[in-house]
Amino acid sequence: MNDEELIERTLAGDKEAFGRLAQKYQDRVYNLALPIVGNAEDALDVVQDTFLQALSHLANFRRSSRFYTWLYRIAYNSAVGALRKRRKTSSIDAATEEFGDSFEAQIDAPDAEARRQDDARLLREALEKLPVEYRAPLVMREIDGANYEQIAEALDVPVGTVRSRLHRARAALRESLERVGVGG
Amino acid sequence: METNEQNELVDLYVDGECSSVERAAIEARAQTDERLRSEIAWAMTLRRRLKAMSGAQVPADFSERLQSALRESPAWDALSAASRTESPRVNANSNRAERRAALVPAIVGTAVVVALVALCALAFLRLRQAPTDKPMAEENALEKVATPETDLIPEQNVVIRTPAAEGNPAPNESKTLSEDQFWSTAIVPVDDLKKATFRFQTQCGKLELEFTKFDNDVEFLVRNAGSDDWAELSSALDEFGALRESQALRDWRDSSAESTQDVRVSFKTSEE
Numbered sequence: 001m002n003d004e005e006l007i008e009r010t011l012a013g014d015k016e017a018f019g020r021l022a023q024k025y026q027d028r029v030y031n032l033a034l035p036i037v038g039n040a041e042d043a044l045d046v047v048q049d050t051f052l053q054a055l056s057h058l059a060n061f062r063r064s065s066r067f068y069t070w071l072y073r074i075a076y077n078s079a080v081g082a083l084r085k086r087r088k089t090s091s092i093d094a095a096t097e098e099f100g101d102s103f104e105a106q107i108d109a110p111d112a113e114a115r116r117q118d119d120a121r122l123l124r125e126a127l128e129k130l131p132v133e134y135r136a137p138l139v140m141r142e143i144d145g146a147n148y149e150q151i152a153e154a155l156d157v158p159v160g161t162v163r164s165r166l167h168r169a170r171a172a173l174r175e176s177l178e179r180v181g182v183g184g
Numbered sequence: 185m186e187t188n189e190q191n192e193l194v195d196l197y198v199d200g201e202c203s204s205v206e207r208a209a210i211e212a213r214a215q216t217d218e219r220l221r222s223e224i225a226w227a228m229t230l231r232r233r234l235k236a237m238s239g240a241q242v243p244a245d246f247s248e249r250l251q252s253a254l255r256e257s258p259a260w261d262a263l264s265a266a267s268r269t270e271s272p273r274v275n276a277n278s279n280r281a282e283r284r285a286a287l288v289p290a291i292v293g294t295a296v297v298v299a300l301v302a303l304c305a306l307a308f309l310r311l312r313q314a315p316t317d318k319p320m321a322e323e324n325a326l327e328k329v330a331t332p333e334t335d336l337i338p339e340q341n342v343v344i345r346t347p348a349a350e351g352n353p354a355p356n357e358s359k360t361l362s363e364d365q366f367w368s369t370a371i372v373p374v375d376d377l378k379k380a381t382f383r384f385q386t387q388c389g390k391l392e393l394e395f396t397k398f399d400n401d402v403e404f405l406v407r408n409a410g411s412d413d414w415a416e417l418s419s420a421l422d423e424f425g426a427l428r429e430s431q432a433l434r435d436w437r438d439s440s441a442e443s444t445q446d447v448r449v450s451f452k453t454s455e456e
Contacts, residue, residue: 015255031238056259123233142234161419167195
């Protein structure tokens with residue numbers, strides 16, 4: 001059953017139909033929310049909030065656009081809201097404040113796997129430093145494979161804005177990573 | 185190929201959004217241009233690394249909790265009501281009690297609207313009688329964003345200054361071109377105006393703002409904005425409504441000039 005049919009059945013009161021839609025897209029929404037909010041707990045909250053909101057507003061969904069881009073717009077707004085609510089710093093930031101340079105020295109691991117994990121951590125941190133309006137299109141493009149039009153529709157901005165933000169996001173990420181010695 | 189143009193094409197190429205002619209041009213150029221090859225390689229590496237961050241799945245217990253929450257959501261009541269409304273049944277035997285029950289929400293809704301209109305009228309009359317009274321709560325919200333010290337008087341034109349960003353010259357040292365040259369207008373519905381102006385002030389960050397209010401319309405003078413600042417703000421303004429820029433402003437923005445200018449932005453309200 002495709003999305004259109006599942007939506008029709010949901011609007012007719014079929015709870016299982018929407019459950020199937022949620023199951024179909026939950027991992028995708030999770031993988032989009034996680035780099036934006038920066039931790040699993042908040043990302044799962046975003047996933048739940050997204051589908052509950054989608055259900056509440058499903059009657060307003062215009063069939064002219066894809067269901068997933070509409071869903072992602074809800075997820076994006078939910079993730080931005082979650083970021084605003086969050087007050088505490090990440091454990092890495094807190095540890096760095098407490099231990100300063102010595103903490104950074106402790107995580108300098110020699111073997112390849114540890115180095116890969118270290119690079120991944122640095123990439124996550126650099127991503128989290130990006131303003132959310134730059135982070136979101138980058139995540140949609142690079143992780144979800146969305147094209148410029150889909151991103152523009154999901155974020156409700158012109159395609160030109162998507163291009164500009166992607167360009168700035170990549171430039172900022174590169175600068176951030178090169179500063180900590182993570183090259184291309 | 186100019187650097188800016190090249191950077192743009194690299195993005196389009198990497199994202200598969202350029203034409204076949206552009207693709208051929210950039211691939212030909214990359215044969216001999218090491219810097220270009222490096223840019224493309226870096227963008228591809230970044231994509232691989234970001235892609236490696238994906239692939240996570242929601243925990244199984246979360247998935248079950250989500251399904252349960254969706255089944256129990258009160259949204260189903262609204263959906264059921266909507267589906268009943270869309271497919272009315274003609275029942276010759278429906279009794280008067282059922283018809284009266286159907287009218288109750290409409291009567292209650294009308295009474296609420298009338299009460300709200302009466303309250304608004306009362307508030308408006310009180311404002312007109314005592315213009316030196318404390319500003320309304322909504323005005324206070326704008327006040328706090330612009331400057332906590334300003335005593336904003338509603339329904340009159342006032343000027344609010346926010347602190348200038350570090351390094352920016354004092355206002356009397358800035359270069360200001362004629363008002364007509366740097367003018368941008370965003371059209372927003374009346375109800376969205378407060379949200380739009382608040383978000384715009386937030387977007388401006390440390391830029392210096394002068395704020396003027398004319399009834400439901402507001403105007404900002406952004407002092408000493410760089411062309412990059414304006415490029416960013418104009419992208420954000422697109423989200424608030426239809427954006428109109430003067431040609432001079434657009435040319436200055438696209439030129440990536442290093443000069444700073446005062447840019448006037450008006451949020452005009454619309455009927456929709």
